[in-house]
Amino acid sequence: MPSLAVVVPAYNEAAVLEEFHARLGRVLDELPLDGSVLYVDDGSTDTTWQLIQGLMARDARVGAIKLSRNFGKEAALTAGLDHVDADAAVIIDADLQDPPELIPSLVDQWHAGFDVVYATRTARAGETGLKRLTAALFYRGMERLSDTALPRDTGDFRLLSRRALEALRQLRERQRFMKGLFAWIGYRQTAVYYLRESRQAGASKWNYWRLTQLAIEGVTSFSTAPLRLATWVGLMSSLLAFLYGAWVFGKAALFGDPVHGYPSLMVVILFLGGVQLLGLGVVGEYLGRNYAESKQRPLYFIEEQRAPRRAS
Numbered sequence: 001m002p003s004l005a006v007v008v009p010a011y012n013e014a015a016v017l018e019e020f021h022a023r024l025g026r027v028l029d030e031l032p033l034d035g036s037v038l039y040v041d042d043g044s045t046d047t048t049w050q051l052i053q054g055l056m057a058r059d060a061r062v063g064a065i066k067l068s069r070n071f072g073k074e075a076a077l078t079a080g081l082d083h084v085d086a087d088a089a090v091i092i093d094a095d096l097q098d099p100p101e102l103i104p105s106l107v108d109q110w111h112a113g114f115d116v117v118y119a120t121r122t123a124r125a126g127e128t129g130l131k132r133l134t135a136a137l138f139y140r141g142m143e144r145l146s147d148t149a150l151p152r153d154t155g156d157f158r159l160l161s162r163r164a165l166e167a168l169r170q171l172r173e174r175q176r177f178m179k180g181l182f183a184w185i186g187y188r189q190t191a192v193y194y195l196r197e198s199r200q201a202g203a204s205k206w207n208y209w210r211l212t213q214l215a216i217e218g219v220t221s222f223s224t225a226p227l228r229l230a231t232w233v234g235l236m237s238s239l240l241a242f243l244y245g246a247w248v249f250g251k252a253a254l255f256g257d258p259v260h261g262y263p264s265l266m267v268v269i270l271f272l273g274g275v276q277l278l279g280l281g282v283v284g285e286y287l288g289r290n291y292a293e294s295k296q297r298p299l300y301f302i303e304e305q306r307a308p309r310r311a312s
């Protein structure tokens with residue numbers, strides 16, 4: 001029987017974990033696959049780890065990894081994907097925003113020959129208009145800036161075939177923009193549509209600050225367009241400055257110049273100063289990322305690891 005491993009990153013998810021596992025368990029019972037679940041406790045400070053151990057005691061399909069601290073969802077996912085050995089892996093959030101009941105549809109597409117089957121939401125229940133607008137702007141922006149097309153309205157909820165999983169494992173970059181990495185590996189990809197529910201309990205760990213950082217991450221990992229933009233803005237402003245300079249010079253030569261022009265001088269100085277700082281900032285973003293990569297640090301550390309009792 002082909003095997004299917006479900007990878008679940010969990011950070012302070014004690015409030016929903018029991019219900020999540022009950023629903024996931026029911027789905028796995030029905031599937032004609034050798035199913036297993038791998039929980040990755042991303043340094044939770046609540047009772048998540050104890051709950052996972054309780055699940056392990058009751059369900060022989062459950063394995064678990066505990067990271068040495070909170071490394072963030074992307075690293076937790078990477079840890080999980082590094083440690084599954086299955087014909088296909090499903091990635092799903094623990095907060096029940098990704099319905100486990102969709103997994104059979106993902107599996108169907110996998111059987112139909114697809115390597116990456118991602119779940120695309122048709123509606124975002126329980127999210128503010130502002131979050132929806134910023135998400136839309138981000139996807140549209142990424143589409144224009146990067147060569148790697150990101151599927152819209154798609155989270156990390158997806159199924160990966162064995163070869164897609166192996167491809168993903170080879171990408172060891174430290175700045176991990178998973179959505180981009182999934183798309184970048186290629187192979188045969190398809191979407192399955194679903195209605196995204198609002199979070200069952202507990203709080204989202206994302207806020208606008210983290211989302212902004214994620215967006216910068218996405219753009220800088222998959223596009224060098226901002227660097228080029230800095231060049232273009234620099235070129236354009238130099239050209240404008242040259243034309244303006246010619247005009248000032250010509251005017252002074254023809255009519256003489258009793259010292260006026262303080263406002264225009266200030267405008268030019270401030271404008272050029274701003275453009276230079278912006279350009280420096282953009283370069284700094286990329287340089288900082290380069291620095292993080294060059295340190296070659298491991299992506300995560302494991303504190304404790306438990307294999308499922310019934311080895312799949």
Ligand code: UDP
Nearest residue numbers: 009010011042072073076093094204205206
């Ligand atoms: N998560 C994690 N580490 C973190 C933050 C989140 O493993 O540092 C997990 C979290 O437990 C959940 C999933 O990633 O299973 C998605 O997190 P969340 O629901 O906060 O994100 P959102 O759905 O709002 O994008």
Ligand code: MG
Nearest residue numbers: 093095097199
């Ligand atoms: Mg969530």
